[in-house]
Amino acid sequence: MPLAWYSPQPERQEIMNEAFFDKKEYKPLDRVDGRLKVTGAAKYSAEYPLPNMAFAVLVGSRIAKGTIKSIDSKAAERAPGVLAVISHLNAIKVPGYQPKGEHPSEPSTNGQPLRVFFDNKIVSNDQPIVAVVATSLEKAQFGASLVKIQYTKEQHKTDLEANAGDAKLAASAKKNPKSPTADYERGQKDAFESAPVKFEAEYVLPTEVHNPMELQSIIAHWEADNKLTVYDKVQGTKMTQKNFAKEWNIPEENVKCIATFVGGAFGNGLHNWPHETAAIIAAKQVKRPVKLVLTREQMFTMVGYRPRTWQKIQVGATKEGKLVAINHQSIGQTSSYEEFTESTLMQTRMMYASPSVSTRYRILPLNLATPIWMRGPGEATGAFALESAMDEVAHAIGMDPIDFRLANYTESDPDKNMPWSTKYMRECYEEGKKRIGWENRKLKPGEVRDGEWLVGYGMGTGTFGANRNSATVHAELDKEGNLVMHCAITDIGPGTGTAMVQIASNTTGIPTDKITFHLGNSEFPNAGLQGGSSTVNSVGPAVLAACNALKEQLITMAAAKGNSAFTSAKPDDLMFDKSELQLAGKSAKTTLADLFKQNNIEKIETTNESKPDENRNKYSMNAFSMHFAMVHVHPFTGQVRVKKIVCCADAGTIVSPKTAESQMIGGATGGIGMALTEDAVMDHRFGRYVTKDLGDYHVPVHADVPDIDVYFVNKPDLLADPVGSKGLGEIAIIGVAPAIANAVFNATGKRVRELPITPDKLI
Structure with missing residues (x-):
């Protein structure tokens, strides 16, 4: 059925009318670089054959907090092919590393990133503290095995739940009361207490690690004393150029960053990490190009992760299904030296028409490396709690979860008190219901079976800013x-x-x-x-x-x-x-x-x-997603099989239908991992990950991924940008994990509030 505009302003109506008469529709197209990739012709960061190349291997700390007492590198220095053993004892001074003040490679507004080879302090397990440089990778690896390090240990803290009382308001929130991390209040402060229906629960999302196919890698080449070229796995070449120019106090035009092909990245390339500076230092000291490729284990400790996050939600509603209040609290972990924040609670502020909303975001410094934004950053974490809670309240009222959401549908952004530039979520609801077979879902859990398997249906919504x-x-x-x-x-x-x-x-x-x-x-x-x-x-x-x-x-x-x-x-x-x-x-x-x-x-x-133009000040601009899941759960073993997923997206113009569909399939696959398999387990006695490779840290494989049906509304938003696109990469995963969790509840009647949903939690 046709959707009504929310208070259409003349310029929006005119622009949108033009949008629907696009003279040429975008057609599916094979990837223009596909042949290069499948034939091996594409060069990734570690594949450039520079003359006189040296190879570096990093040695990481074996404690989580303390100081380095001594480094015995004599055997390594005498090993065949070893050119240098670099640590804080002999590393050249990086101009950007000042004893006071901020490191220039700054992803957030507070604290400073780890300064590699700067001093003898240890702040997290596997912190890079030595680089062995040799004429071949194997010789560098052997040299690294000969380095002996002694430490003075201090008591570390790595357990979020055990130290939650130390969580604090982020410095960015203190500086700016309108920051997404600041405390937020809308409507009546105590509205939840007087609500006819009250629901309260806690949800936990574990640490997740990016684990793209291509390991983090860099080749650093000083072409002159003040001229640097890096072949680097990054998500921003200009950012990298700027950061390293500041770090080494050289003109930006003297730094060149090449990242022609990147073998997958889910946010871990949004920051310049210590291993990059380590390679640049090494290249400067040995006066040769230096290649450094992290191991899979080092990918868990040196290049960020989705932070473990605790959330508590209170939802108040009427017996007829109208929201009265939502109170949402969150604590996410960060490192002890740098404040990392994300927008965990933003979706709660604006997704539903609740007259009263309260959010409280806190961060907890721990002896861990700094987290980094991971696909659907913050919003995917917050959506797990919010969308699970919405399902739980609907169940308590005895209402269909979609009907409950539609009863609280927003025709404008209640957070910013502005009209949406476009919003077509109703079409996503209708199309998703039809494609997943929602009519087969029963309100009472455990009512549907397929042989010996319990069958459940669930859904979850998501949103992300149409950034430009x-x-x-x-x-x-x-x-x-x-x-x-x-x-x-x-x-x-x-x-x-x-x-x-x-x-x-x-x-x-x-x-x-x-x-x-x-x-x-x-x-x-x-x-x-x-x-x-x-x-x-x-x-x-x-x-x-x-x-x-x-x-x-x-x-x-x-x-x-x-x-x-x-x-x-x-x-x-x-x-x-x-x-x-x-x-x-x-x-x-x-x-x-x-x-x-x-x-x-x-x-x-x-x-x-x-x-961007002035329209961005007049409208709230977001892309929206809706994910539906059908699962089978074995009642005796607790095994969960995702049998079908339907992904619906209101993402504006879809300019590349074939790759856009792949984006949604990839996001849904990541959501399956979030819901069912991914969990970076830490032994808090040592502050060390137990799951530190792809043998123990489980990502979804082909057998875990079912038929994924993708639907795009494909209506342009020309207020957001002249192409009409609203962005797709993040909403592809936001809402998938709660959709699966809600489907598991519908199948079993058992609500799992701490991910991943493993068999032991269901039997």
């Missing part, structure tokens, strides 16, 4: 009709190059096989991080602007050569048709070859920046 940053694209069009574009943005797996090629082709009419998009190099025009579901929303408009600028040049060239039909033409009027340039609705045409020959040129080029 400035970005710049350089584009060149030659006389053969080949379009080449450059931008510094990276691609961690979603198919950024493919999406940009499709936007360019859609805008110009140039066939996709004649368009090339070069990325992943800091020498290319500026772009931000690939993170926060902002890439298509940011870089896409810059591609659009560059293509339109090229078309303007062509129109000017054609008009100057006496073709009067082109005199008043606009970029939207001009399209390529094979070798011809045509004007919409007119018989006027010319060939690109003739036009270039007449003007005596080989190519035209342009550089265009696209920035």
Whole structure:
């Protein structure tokens, strides 16, 4: 059924009307870099063959807190092929490492990242404290095994629950009362206490580790004393360039970061980590390029993780299913030296029409390495608690969970008190119900069986900001009709190059096989991080602007050569048709070859920046997801099988349908891991992970992943950006874990509030 606008302002209605008459729909396209990847031609960070390469291996601390008493490196230094053994005792001084003040590679606003080889202090287990550099990887590994270290141990703290009383308000919240981490109050403060139906529960999400296929790696090469090139696995080449320029006190233009291909990243590349600086120090000291690749075990301790988080929710409602109040508290862990925060409670503030909402976010410093944002950062964690609690309240009232959510549907953002730019969640509810077979669900748990298996249905919703940053694209069009574009943005797996090629082709009419998009190099025009579901929303408009600028040049060239039909033409009027340039609705045409020959040129080029506009101050802009799950649970063994997942997304324009579907499937797979398998278990006696490889830390494999049905509303949001995209990467996972948890409850009547849902919790 048609959706009503919320208080439509004239400019929004006009823009949205234009959106529904898009002249060319985006079609599925194979990945433009797919052949390079499957044939092995794609070069990743550790695969560049530089001459005279050396190899570094890191030695990590075996205690969680204390100081280094001594380092015996003599045997390692005498080992064959060893070039250097580097520690705080002999490492060159990094200009950006000041005894006081902040390290320049700063992901948050408070504290400072770990300064590798800076002093003898130990703040977490497996903290990198020695680098052995040798002429081969094997020789470096052998040398590292010979290093003997003695410590002075101190009492460490790694247990969140045992130390929850020490949790504190983040410094960012103290500085800014409007920060997402600040205490929040809306409506009546004690509304929960007087609610006719009251529900209260605690939820725990364990530590999760990113574990992408490609290990974190870097090749550091000092081409001169003040000129550095790094081949680095990062999610932002410009950020890395800026950070290392500050760290080494050299001009930004003297630092080059190359990350053409990235073998998966879920947030661990959003920060520059100690191992990168360790490699740069090593390269400086041995005066050779140095390659450093972390081991899988080091991926658990040196490059961030989703922090273990405790949450408590109180939900008050009427017996008819109207929300009265939601109180949501959260404690997440951080390191002892740096404050890491995330938006765990933001979805609670704005997802449902509750007149009273209270949120309290705290962080707990522990003797662990700093966490980092992991796919669906914060929101995925908070959604597990919120969406589980919504299901629990619906069950207590005796109401269908979807009906309960619809009874509290928001037609505007209650947090910001602003209209949504677009919101099509009702369509997601209806389509998801139909595709999962919601009519087969029973209100009473345990009522549906398939042979000896209990069958359950569940759903969970998610949202994430339709973020947009400035970005710049350089584009060149030659006389053969080949379009080449450059931008510094990276691609961690979603198919950024493919999406940009499709936007360019859609805008110009140039066939996709004649368009090339070069990325992943800091020498290319500026772009931000690939993170926060902002890439298509940011870089896409810059591609659009560059293509339109090229078309303007062509129109000017054609008009100057006496073709009067082109005199008043606009970029939207001009399209390529094979070798011809045509004007919409007119018989006027010319060939690109003739036009270039007449003007005596080989190519035209342009550089265009696209920035967010003032619309972002008038509307609340979010992408939305809804995930449905059907599970089978064995009543005697407690085994859970996810039999089907339906993912519905209101993500604006879907510019690359094939890779977008893969994004949703990947997010749902991560959600299965969150719900059923992933748990970084720590032995708190030693502050050391027990699960430190893929043999013990379980990620979903093919057998765990069922049929995943993906549905996109695919209605553009041209208020968010000129392409109409609202972002997809985060909402692909937000809401999946609670959907599965809710389905398990519907199958068994057993509510698991601490993930993962393992058989021992069900039998």
